[in-house]
Amino acid sequence: MATGDAIGEANLEAVVSTPFAGRPPGDACAHGRGGEWLRPGHTLIYGHRGSGMNCRPADRPGQLQLGENTALSMAQAVRDGAAAVEFDVQLTRDLVPVIYHDWIVAETGFETPVNALAQAQFMALNPRARPLRTRRSCADLVDPPAPPIWANSTETVQAPFATLRELFDGLPAGVGFDIEVKYPMPDEADSVGMSTSFEINLFVDRILDIVYGSAPRPVVFTSFHPDICLLLAHKVRGDYPVMLLTDAGMSAMADRRCNGIDVAVSLCKWAGLAGVVTHVGPIVQSPRVAALVRRRGLALATYGGLNNAPEHIRLQQAYGVDVVIADNVRGAVATVRRAQGVAPAASA
Template identity: 30%
Template structure:
């Protein structure tokens, strides 16, 4: 399970994806930076735990800037990282994504305080639960590795599909360099970055690093299957059961082992190694440009 984690201004780790939280009061829309809120202010948004209590109505901003209603199939009160540890089945592993604003240059003291607040909760409540930390923020990744050695730290990257002011974020080669210099345990790349630069996979694997992927293409069974062939260690998907069954079907169709394990947190460890004829392999590889364009 991926937990996108931030820290409130009073140093409580919380689960929330966006950098800003939006609400409407008396016809006026208010936008506040999540990390500028105290914990009590944060949990006042959305559904409330107390019966009969009404929280501030939530809104969302789309990628094109439009503000829309917060409309989900199943909603619940906002929660803290501690509550996630306490209430989620302890057998389920956590990928704790350390989330920072791409438009802010963070000072070292801020990063260290942020990470220590999260580690305090993890060390107290994780117990035997499997955990990895991941982040797009290069310095946060390096500091997290220095602050502890109990849990793996993976660097998140778009793999060159988007360009940032920090060059360490702009390619798989830079991600590999960061991991080796900072003794990180692996890379989580946007899957399109892998398909556009498949040669980087062997370099990463030769360096004894884990390689996982994320992205909308991971909801396409053929895309996951190709990564299986390429030696990718795991994929993060939205529809775990559906993708699991579809990829199993693809492997079975090659008349090879269907020993494939996809964990419930969306992180898949693809264990089977099917054998293909050159014709079948050529056909699959021709799918890559088509998948990238989706």
């Protein structure tokens, strides 16, 4: 018998996707607007944030690490044999897509969100924007002061920050791009004190303006934010593949769609996404996890520190992983080539 009493409460969120006006008319390309981004039956190596993240490489003592997400790092990854380079894209306050991983630019000495800076302010934080102090003699170097805190951290070779446009214009058209679109979840924004980010369609469209306005090249879009993936898939309509990033439940996320490979696979199949990019841990622990993704006809890529160990790369080759995103690009490429019976390329 109906009484009209409330028996519960439900909160619904709706995301409205608007078409991307800059997409040229015509049918979608079967293998991506820019060309082939996978090689079926082969494991490809993508450079993580170029040729590695900002961290002194413990497995390569004495080797310098190039600043992550810089044109210098991207170019080195290509020379080392990467099939594509992975990097992070955010928007500045004046809607310019720039290449940066963290939500705030703390490594520069400023606790400021990227989206609170105008492009000119963001670019001015790079070390090349500041003149070096002229010294009169070698005696001045006896007791030099501590180095200032500049991007891209004190453990890496410093290089200028870059915009998405600069990467498209500066790297050869044959270089593939794995573009991770960084749009914060509400809990992520709260944790670093960010204000609400841009309207989600505007955010995605400003990135697509650069992609469609540049010369075609192999491009794959990825994001940890499921709604970003859904919008991208709707807007590009098959011109470029879109893959959902997941940490495979390694840490709990407020959005339940982000808390496991099985959930990610279901979402990708429902939304028509190209595949899953997952933390490598569960993949190397059990071949059945990789098989779960492959049975559903999805591409599989992995990221994480274990991808710098040759034995883990060989395991993933055996499991049919399509893409390994690695910091030690040269070592990972050499491992893959040896497993395929191909001699490693000579060092540049």
